[in-house]
Amino acid sequence: MSTLTAVLYGALVVYLGGWFLGQWTGNFSLLLFLLSVVTLGYWLAERYRYRPARQAAAAALEQQDTARRADLARQGIDKVDGDVAAAKEKLLAQPWWLDWTAGLFPVIVVIFLLRSFLFEPFKIPSGSMIPTLLVGDLILVNKFHYGIRLPVLNTKIIPNHDPVRGDVVVFRYPVDPRVDYIKRVVGVPGDEIRYVNQKLYVNGQPVPVKALGDFYNEDRLRYAQMFAETFGEQEHRILVDPQRPAFYGPEPKTFPMHENCQYSAEGVTCKVPAGHYFMMGDNRDDSQDSRFWGFVPDENIVGRAFFVWMNLGDLGRIGSFH
Template sequence: MSSLTAVLYGALVAYLGGWFLGFWTGNFSLLLFMLTVVTLVYWLAERFRFKPQREAAAVALEAQDAQRRAELARMGIQRVDGDVQEAKAKLLMQPWWLDWTAGLFPVILIVFVLRSFLFEPFKIPSGSMVPTLLVGDLILVNKFHYGVRLPVINKKIIDNNPVQRGDVMVFRYPADPRLDYIKRIVAIPGDEVAYLNQKLSINGQPVTTVAQGEHYDDDSLSYAPLFTEKLGDVEHQIRVDPRRGAYYGPEPKTFPFAQNCRYSPEGVVCKVPPGHYFALGDNRDNSQDSRFWGFVPDENIVGKAFFVWMNFGNLGRIGAFH
């Protein structure tokens, strides 16, 4: 078993190393699930086989010592050298391969449950959600807000709150589900959403915006107009760069339900299909979002982002956001 454990740890190190060096894209949910299963197997083996075997060996050692002392006592020898307690302690001690597998199971199980069903941490890697979220923000995502989903396969088993316009959502990138994206949901199933001449409309009604002056972005080292936008009950800030044109890549579009969208020099108009959502970045002119790669399927939802728990470069970023 020690050799098998060494092989498993070697495979884990190789997988993490290749992931870190960029040789492949890792799947942390699957990795955590596998670690939970493997350590559970070791924990069960320890509880029902290895530990009883060690305890039986310790009892047998004590019995042998007691029998030896009794025989010596019958021979008139009362003083006997030697103490089996140290040997007994060594017999009861977990070997390293159980300590680093079965011993880790409770911790890994807690992390697995918390991350899969309650809250998951993410790090903001780009400026697509500026000014709401900045590069380096460490955020928490509520995994049960929209319903309970099975880990790895992401199958919803219990429904909860519906997705609302204005929600900041983490989801699996439709073009490559191994990647997680974060955007703001601006349109829900059945909506007709239009982003024309840098103006957002939902079902023919312009979304209310109020100018807030200029915004400086540390990431792009540039100024751009800042607006307050209201989607449903959610009021948030967006950044719009009037120097950027409405170009969303070459035609034809090949994402699912691309026929629901009409592109023009002014922008794009889309009818959101059932079970899908239309997402935009708050940094409207520096965001790869639904205008480029299409709609977010419901089965790709990870959870609702709601809290910045750390930014090592700016502690003032800690707190809730809309």
């Protein structure tokens, strides 16, 4: 078993190393699930086979020592050298391959359950959500707000709230579901979304905005105009760069249900299909979002982002956001 455990740890190191070096895209949910299953197997083997065997061997050693001492006592020998305590302790000790598998099972399964059903941490990798979220922000995502989903499969088994306009949502990128994206919901099923001349319209009505002055975008080392945008009673901030007019390219769009969208030199108009959402980044002129790759199906939703728990470059970033 020690050889098998070493092989499994070697495979884990290769997988994590290739993931870190960008040789392939990892799936942390699947990895945690597999680690939970494997360590559960070791934990069950330890509980019902290996630990009872070690305890039986220690008990047998103690019985042998007791019998030896009793036999010597009958011969009139009261002082007997030797103490089996150290040998018994060694027999009861858990070998390294069980310590690093069965011993880790409770920790791994708690992390797996918390991450799958309650909260999951993410790191912001790009500037598409500036000024709401900055590169390097470490955020928490509420996994149960939109319903309870099965781990790995992401199948909803208990519904809860539906995403609403203005929510900041983590989802599986429709083009490559192995990759997680974060954007803001601007369109829900049935909405008509227009984004023309850097202005957003929902069902024919302009989304209210209020100018807030310039914002220095450290990601791009330039200033951009910042606005307060409002969905219902929720206000959030967006960036618009008038020096970067909208350009969606002449090539035909081929994402699923692309026929629901019409493109022009000024922008795009889309009808959001049932069971799908239209997502946009708050950094409107520096965001690859639903304008370019289409709608996000409900089954791709991971959870609602709501809290920055750390930014190593700016501790003042810690807190909730809209």
